[in-house]
Every structure is written in C-alpha cells, then in structure tokens.
Amino acid sequence: MSVTREEVAKIAALARIKVDEHDLDRMVPEFNNLLAWVEQLGEVDTSAVEPMTAVIPQKLRLRADVVDADPLTGGGKRDAVLANAPVAEHGFFGVPKVIE
Amino acid sequence: MTSLTDLGVKALRDGVAAGQFSAVEVAEAFNAAVAEAAQLNAFIVTTPDAALDAARAVDADRAAGKPLGKMAGVPIGMKDLFATKGVQTTAASHILEGFTPQYESTVSQKLWDAGAGMLGKLNLDQFAMGSSNETSYFGNVISPWRRNDGGNAPLAPGGSSGGSSAAIAARLCPAATGTDTGGSIRQPAAFTGISGIKPTYGRCSRWGIVAFASSLDQAGPMARSVEDCAIMLEAMAGFDPKDSTSLDLPVPDWSAALNADLRGKKVGIPREYRMDGTDPEILASWDAGIAWLKDAGAEVVEVSLPHTKYALPAYYIVAPAEASSNLARYDGVRYGLRDLPDGAGLQDMYAATRAAGFGPEVKRRIMLGTYVLSAGFYDAYYTQAMKLRTLIQRDFTEAFKTCDVILAPTTPTAAFALGEKTEDPLAMYLNDVFSVPASLAGLPAMSVPAGLNKDGLPLGLQIIGPAFDEQGVLNAGLAIEQRAGFTAKPEKWW
Numbered sequence: 001m002s003v004t005r006e007e008v009a010k011i012a013a014l015a016r017i018k019v020d021e022h023d024l025d026r027m028v029p030e031f032n033n034l035l036a037w038v039e040q041l042g043e044v045d046t047s048a049v050e051p052m053t054a055v056i057p058q059k060l061r062l063r064a065d066v067v068d069a070d071p072l073t074g075g076g077k078r079d080a081v082l083a084n085a086p087v088a089e090h091g092f093f094g095v096p097k098v099i100e
Numbered sequence: 101m102t103s104l105t106d107l108g109v110k111a112l113r114d115g116v117a118a119g120q121f122s123a124v125e126v127a128e129a130f131n132a133a134v135a136e137a138a139q140l141n142a143f144i145v146t147t148p149d150a151a152l153d154a155a156r157a158v159d160a161d162r163a164a165g166k167p168l169g170k171m172a173g174v175p176i177g178m179k180d181l182f183a184t185k186g187v188q189t190t191a192a193s194h195i196l197e198g199f200t201p202q203y204e205s206t207v208s209q210k211l212w213d214a215g216a217g218m219l220g221k222l223n224l225d226q227f228a229m230g231s232s233n234e235t236s237y238f239g240n241v242i243s244p245w246r247r248n249d250g251g252n253a254p255l256a257p258g259g260s261s262g263g264s265s266a267a268i269a270a271r272l273c274p275a276a277t278g279t280d281t282g283g284s285i286r287q288p289a290a291f292t293g294i295s296g297i298k299p300t301y302g303r304c305s306r307w308g309i310v311a312f313a314s315s316l317d318q319a320g321p322m323a324r325s326v327e328d329c330a331i332m333l334e335a336m337a338g339f340d341p342k343d344s345t346s347l348d349l350p351v352p353d354w355s356a357a358l359n360a361d362l363r364g365k366k367v368g369i370p371r372e373y374r375m376d377g378t379d380p381e382i383l384a385s386w387d388a389g390i391a392w393l394k395d396a397g398a399e400v401v402e403v404s405l406p407h408t409k410y411a412l413p414a415y416y417i418v419a420p421a422e423a424s425s426n427l428a429r430y431d432g433v434r435y436g437l438r439d440l441p442d443g444a445g446l447q448d449m450y451a452a453t454r455a456a457g458f459g460p461e462v463k464r465r466i467m468l469g470t471y472v473l474s475a476g477f478y479d480a481y482y483t484q485a486m487k488l489r490t491l492i493q494r495d496f497t498e499a500f501k502t503c504d505v506i507l508a509p510t511t512p513t514a515a516f517a518l519g520e521k522t523e524d525p526l527a528m529y530l531n532d533v534f535s536v537p538a539s540l541a542g543l544p545a546m547s548v549p550a551g552l553n554k555d556g557l558p559l560g561l562q563i564i565g566p567a568f569d570e571q572g573v574l575n576a577g578l579a580i581e582q583r584a585g586f587t588a589k590p591e592k593w594w
Contacts (some may be wrong), residue, residue: 018455055542086438099139
C-alpha cells in the first residue's frame with residue numbers, strides 16, 4: 001500500500017503538525033519506504049492469534065475511592081499544574097479565542 | 101592511587117562508607133570531569149551543586165553514624181527523560197525546552213533516597229527516538245571512543261541513551277540512568293564498552309518518565325560493571341502504585357546473589373540471529389561469548405525464535421502508534437513551547453507549535469503512528485503488529501522451555517560515524533534488530549562488553565532472560581565479564 005501526497009498532508013493535519021510543501025516532498029517517499037517495509041508483516045497468517053493486550057499479564061489495580069488517595073497525584077495542585085503553562089491567567093490555562 | 105573518577109559504583113560507595121575518601125571529594129572529582137568534557141555534549145544541563153548537596157548529606161550521615169543507602173556517595177548522571185523537580189527536563193526536545201517539573205520521577209527519587217547525587221541531565225535522542233543521539237535538539241553527543249585509524253571521525257555513542265553511555269565511558273560519571281524502548285540502554289552500552297540492563301517490563305516505575313511508547317518503555321541502570329548495574333537496579337526498582345503497570349513484587353538482592361558459576365544452566369543460541377550482513381567481527385565475538393559461557397559451566401543449546409525477522413517492522417508500528425498518542429499532550433497549552441501565529445485559532449496554534457517544537461524524526465514517528473491507527477488501516481497495521489507481538493513473545497516462551505538465558509549480539513555492527521545513517525531512517529532502525537525482540541516481549545536483557553574490533557571499538561554481547569529473571573541475566577553477564585577481561589577505555593582527547 002502506498003500513500004499519495006494528499007494523504008500524507010491529511011495525516012499531518014490529523015496529527016496536528018503543520019507541514020509545508022517542501023517537507024511534503026521529502027516525507028512522501030520516506031513514508032512509502034517505511035510502509036513498504038512494514039508490509040512484510042502481512043506474510044504471516046495470524047487468523048488464529050490474539051493481539052497482545054499486556055506484555056506482562058497483570059490485573060489492573062484500582063485505587064481506593066477516596067479524595068487525594070495519593071497526595072502526589074491528588075488534587076489541590078492548581079499552581080503547580082499551571083507553573084509551566086505558556087500562558088496562565090486567573091488560575092486557568094490561556095488559549096486563543098475559540099468561540100465567537 | 102587510582103583516580104576517583106576511575107572507580108565504579110561499588111568502589112565509591114564502599115570507599116565512602118569506609119572513610120577512604122569523602123562523598124564531597126568524590127562529587128568534586130566528577131564535577132570537574134564533567135566541566136572539562138563540554139566537547140562531548142553529553143549533558144544538557146549540569147547540576148554540580150546538586151551533586152555536592154547530596155554528598156554533604158551523605159558525609160553528615162556517616163559522621164552521625166546513620167545507616168547509608170545502597171548508592172550513598174555515588175554521583176550519577178540522569179537521562180533527561182526523567183522529571184527532576186526544579187531542574188529543566190526536556191527529553192532533548194525544543195517543545196519541552198525550559199520545562200521545569202514540579203515533581204520528581206519515582207526512579208530518580210528512589211536513587212536520591214539511596215544516597216546518590218545528580219551530576220546533571222544527560223543528552224539523548226529527542227523523546228528517546230533514535231539510535232545514535234543525532235535527533236537531540238541540543239546537538240549530537242560525541243562518543244569518547246575513536247577508531248584507531250588516526251582519522252578522529254566523531255562516532256555515535258548509540259541511542260537513545262547516548263549521553264548516558266558517553267558520560268560513563270568517558271569517566272564523567274560512574275553510572276547513569278537509561279531508558280530502553282527498543283534497545284536504548286543496550287545498544288549505546290555496546291557502542292561504548294559499558295554494561296547496561298533493561299529489567300523486566302514493570303520493574304522500574306514509569307511515573308515521571310517522559311512517555312514514548314508506554315507498553316515498551318522501561319528504565320534501567322548503565323555502568324561499567326555487572327555488579328554496579330545490579331546495585332543500581334536494586335535502588336531503581338520496586339512497586340509504585342502511581343504506575344498502573346508497575347510490578348507488585350519484592351526487589352531481589354541481585355548484587356548479593358551474583359554468581360558466575362553457570363554449571364547446570366543452559367544457554368540458548370537463537371539460530372535466526374545469524375543474519376546476513378552481520379559484521380563478521382560481531383559473529384566472532386558471539387562465538388567467544390559462547391566459549392566463555394561454556395567455560396563458566398553452562399551447556400549451550402540451539403534455540404529457534406522463528407518470528408525474529410518480524411520484530412523490527414512490528415516495533416515500528418507499535419512504538420510510533422503509542423508515541424502518536426502519548427505526544428498528543430504537547431499542544432502549546434499546558435506546558436512547553438507555544439507558537440501562536442498572528443490571528444491564529446486554537447487548531448492553528450496546535451499545528452504551528454508542534455511543527456516548531458518537534459524534530460524531523462519525532463514528526464516522522466508521530467505521523468506514522470497516526471496513519472497506522474487511522475480508520476481503515478488500524479487492523480491491517482496495528483492489530484497485525486500486536487498479533488506478531490504475541491507470536492514473538494510465544495517464541496521466547498517456547499525457547500525458555502529448553503534454556504535458561506539466551507546469548508546474542510547486542511548490535512549488528514560496532515559504533516558508526518555521526519552522519520553515516522541519518523539520510524536513511526530505515527538503515528538507522530535496522531541497528532536495533534537484535535535488541536527489539538526482547539523489548540516487544542517485555543523481557544530482561546543486558547549488554548556487556550565483549551572486546552574491541554580491529555578498529556579499536558567496543559563490541560557488546562546481549563543476554564536475554566525469561567520475565568522476572570534479572571538474576572539469571574546478571575549472572576551470565578558476570579560470567580562473560582570475568583572472561584572477557586574488558587579493560588579498554590577511550591583515550592582522553594576532550
């Protein structure tokens with residue numbers, strides 16, 4: 001399977017990465033090279049194989065249903081959460097206007 | 101007297117405990133070595149004060165007669181993928197440049213609790229995506245090793261833990277943290293003549309490690325001896341409720357149980373790893389490894405891992421798929437870079453920020469991952485890759501019915517020159533051909549130095565064990581270490 005220039009542009013849009021025309025020229029053959037290479041996985045008959053869901057079998061744990069079960073990952077950390085935000089105002093993340 | 105910077109983890113810790121030298125003297129010696137080695141570009145930031153503060157605390161504890169930790173007085177390098185409170189953590193990316201975590205990763209905290217100090221944050225491939233440390237936003241790391249042809253071509257230290265491997269080989273630190281997603285501890289260790297172990301998936305908490313491919317990412321120690329790796333792994337490993345895939349198992353005392361007597365053990369040699377195009381010197385080192393393990397008392401048996409050739413393509417679907425999801429968080433809103441062109445809306449800001457903040461290899465993998473997860477292609481690519489992953493793991497399970505550990509080369513070649521493989525992503529990916537299968541199966545695997553090739557460059561041997569059997573891996577590694585007698589070190593030119 002190979003992808004067209006338009007398809008690579010669409011993938012970039014889905015991935016929220018702005019790509020200019022020059023980058024696209026480079027990316028299309030690279031992409032098709034990689035896809036042609038991974039295509040070999042199709043040789044293997046896997047109709048009777050289950051896809052892996054966990055590399056080491058484990059039961060997913062549930063934490064205790066209490067507020068701030070772990071103080072490190074609990075709430076009440078607004079300032080720490082905002083500390084690295086490019087724009088933070090009035091205790092919120094700042095973003096460009098999204099609603100007219 | 102041997103220089104302090106030539107000593108390893110155990111020698112430093114025991115020397116500090118015995119009062120042969122103080123932890124502050126050790127930290128000062130390594131801080132000076134780090135400061136002299138800017139040319140190697142192994143560190144993104146150095147933290148000499150952090151190293152000294154930790155050392156003073158250890159010296160004070162010793163003076164007060166308090167018990168000392170497993171890593172007390174040992175300054176280490178911290179791969180810049182671990183969140184360190186108050187110290188910039190970038191994953192070697194522009195998008196996280198200036199990011200200052202408000203919390204400490206579990207693994208780094210455990211190391212500080214064990215008495216280690218931090219010399220600085222080590223360079224790496226951007227978001228740990230690379231095999232040569234050439235994708236870092238902060239420039240290439242230069243290996244301290246040079247070919248013996250007098251040409252002085254700068255060589256790759258391996259990747260992604262290339263700052264870690266270069267710093268340890270150059271005696272800038274006795275040990276460092278690494279992370280391994282598809283070989284990022286083992287391959288750089290092999291390229292630089294040091295040891296490194298990726299433990300069983302889940303041994304070390306992923307909490308606070310910048311995520312690349314969460315079902316594969318695993319932290320581990322890198323150092324210059326098997327015993328040093330064992331000691332440091334004891335300090336790094338352990339159950340962490342903050343990581344949903346953390347193993348709820350006790351941490352064995354691996355260093356105390358080290359035993360290079362392999363009588364009664366079987367070592368499997370996977371026939372599919374004899375690949376066309378493998379460097380004959382690598383094959384010769386593999387044969388030497390087989391002879392060493394026989395000498396240690398092991399019986400050598402041939403095993404088959406029939407799906408080996410599919411491991412790398414499966415990895416390059418699974419890892420980018422997970423990366424595309426994990427890296428979605430870098431959006432210019434919550435942390436890191438924001439690029440807001442004039443008049444741009446939210447979507448344009450995301451796209452501009454990610455275009456400016458990610459390097460070409462990171463973009464390539466995010467886009468590949470986005471594609472293989474997209475509607476209409478998910479089953480053909482992602483589901484098929486995860487089925488292959490089941491088969492690859494099954495191959496190992498079958499093989500371990502007839503052997504205790506597997507011996508293989510770590511890499512298909514010795515270190516290559518910087519720039520040699522950057523034009524062709526696929527050629528770079530193929531460097532991980534021997535390391536990726538164990539990653540896909542979540543198994544413990546380590547690289548130990550085997551010797552030098554004719555160019556004077558180190559070659560590594562890889563030992564892979566069944567899940568949870570780090571001890572068996574370390575023991576076989578020790579048997580090789582004792583027989584390989586690897587004492588070569590790069591001549592100081594920096």
